[in-house]
Amino acid sequence: MTVNDIKKLLDAKILCGEEYAEREVHTACGSDMMSDVLAFVKDQSVLLTGLCNPQAVRTAEMMDIVCIVFVRGKMPDESIIELAEEREIVLMSTDMRMFPACGILYENGLRGGVDN
Amino acid sequence: MSDTIKLHYTVSPDDFTRAGEASGDVKSKLKKMGVSPEAVRKVAIAMYEGEINMVIHADGGDIDVEISEDDITMILADKGPGIADIEKAMQAGWSTAPDNIRSLGFGAGMGLPNMKKYSDDMKIETELGVGTTVTMKVNM
Numbered sequence: 416m417t418v419n420d421i422k423k424l425l426d427a428k429i430l431c432g433e434e435y436a437e438r439e440v441h442t443a444c445g446s447d448m449m450s451d452v453l454a455f456v457k458d459q460s461v462l463l464t465g466l467c468n469p470q471a472v473r474t475a476e477m478m479d480i481v482c483i484v485f486v487r488g489k490m491p492d493e494s495i496i497e498l499a500e501e502r503e504i505v506l507m508s509t510d511m512r513m514f515p516a517c518g519i520l521y522e523n524g525l526r527g528g529v530d531n
Numbered sequence: 532m533s534d535t536i537k538l539h540y541t542v543s544p545d546d547f548t549r550a551g552e553a554s555g556d557v558k559s560k561l562k563k564m565g566v567s568p569e570a571v572r573k574v575a576i577a578m579y580e581g582e583i584n585m586v587i588h589a590d591g592g593d594i595d596v597e598i599s600e601d602d603i604t605m606i607l608a609d610k611g612p613g614i615a616d617i618e619k620a621m622q623a624g625w626s627t628a629p630d631n632i633r634s635l636g637f638g639a640g641m642g643l644p645n646m647k648k649y650s651d652d653m654k655i656e657t658e659l660g661v662g663t664t665v666t667m668k669v670n671m
C-alpha cells in the first residue's frame with residue numbers, strides 16, 4: 416500500500432510531503448501514547464494518532480516512520496508541519512476516528528508492526 | 532577510524548516541544564557517518580526515551596555520547612528527584628507521570644523497558660534527591 420492509497424482510503428488531506436505520496440507503507444500503528452509506538456513499530460510504517468504535537472513527529476523521526484495520519488480532524492500547527500517537512504515525513508489529516516480509520520486500513524491488507 | 536567521537540548536549544526542562552532535539556541530532560550524525568540503520572535506530576529510540584524522561588521526570592540534564600569503532604555509549608545525567616524503586620520503574624506500564632504528561636503522549640510506563648530493549652547494555656545509578664544517571668551502550 417502507498418501513502419496515496421492511505422489518503423484515498425481515509426478520505427484524508429495531505430498537509431505536507433505530497434512529493435513522497437508514492438512511498439510504500441508495510442505496517443501500521445495506532446496510538447496516542449508515543450512510548451507504545453516506540454515499543455512496537457517496524458519498518459516503513461504509518462502512524463495513526465490523535466496526538467497533535469511536535470513529539471508525534473519526533474517519534475516518527477526516531478522510528479523512520481513514513482507517514483503520520485492525524486485522526487478526528489486534528490490539524491497540526493505550522494511548526495509541526497515544518498518539523499515534518501525537514502524530516503521528509505508525510506502528514507495527513509482525516510475526519511475519521513481512530514477505530515474506523517485503523518479498521519479500513521486493516522481491511523485493505525495493512526497489518527500491525529508488533530513483533531512480540 | 533580509531534578516534535572516539537564525543538558529543539555533548541544540554542537538555543532544557545523548560546520547553547517540552549524541543550525534547551528530542553538532541554536525539555534527532557545524534558541520529559542524523561550517525562547516519563551521515565555510515566553507521567548501520569539498525570544501530571542508528573536503536574540509539575535514536577533509546578536516547579529519545581531517556582531524553583524525554585529527563586524533561587518530564589527530572590529537571591533536564593546533560594547527555595554525553597561517545598562513538599567508538601565498536602559501540603556507541605550514551606550517558607544521561609540529571610539532578611532530578613531520583614528513582615525510589617528501580618525494579619518497579621523498569622516494569623512495563625508503571626509510571627508516576629501526571630495526567631498533563633499523558634495528554635502530551637507520554638506516561639505509559641514504557642520508556643525504561645524500551646531503553647532496555649533497544650540498548651545492548653544499560654545501567655541506572657540513582658539517588659533520591661540527588662539525581663539519576665542512565666548509561667546505555669549500543670554495539671555497532
Ligand SMILES: Nc1ncnc2c1ncn2[C@@H]1O[C@H](COP(=O)(O)OP(=O)(O)OP(=O)(O)O)[C@@H](O)[C@H]1O
Nearest residue numbers: 450584588620626627628637638639640641642643
Ligand atoms: N530520570 C528520571 N528521574 C526520575 N524518575 C524517573 C526518571 N526516569 C524514569 N523515572 C521514573 O520511572 C518511571 C517509569 O519510567 P518510564 O520511562 O518507563 O515511564 P514513563 O516515563 O512514566 O512513561 P513513558 O516512558 O511510557 O512515556 C517514571 O514514571 C518515573 O517515576
Ligand SMILES: [Mg+2]
Nearest residue numbers: 580584642643
Ligand atoms: Mg519515559
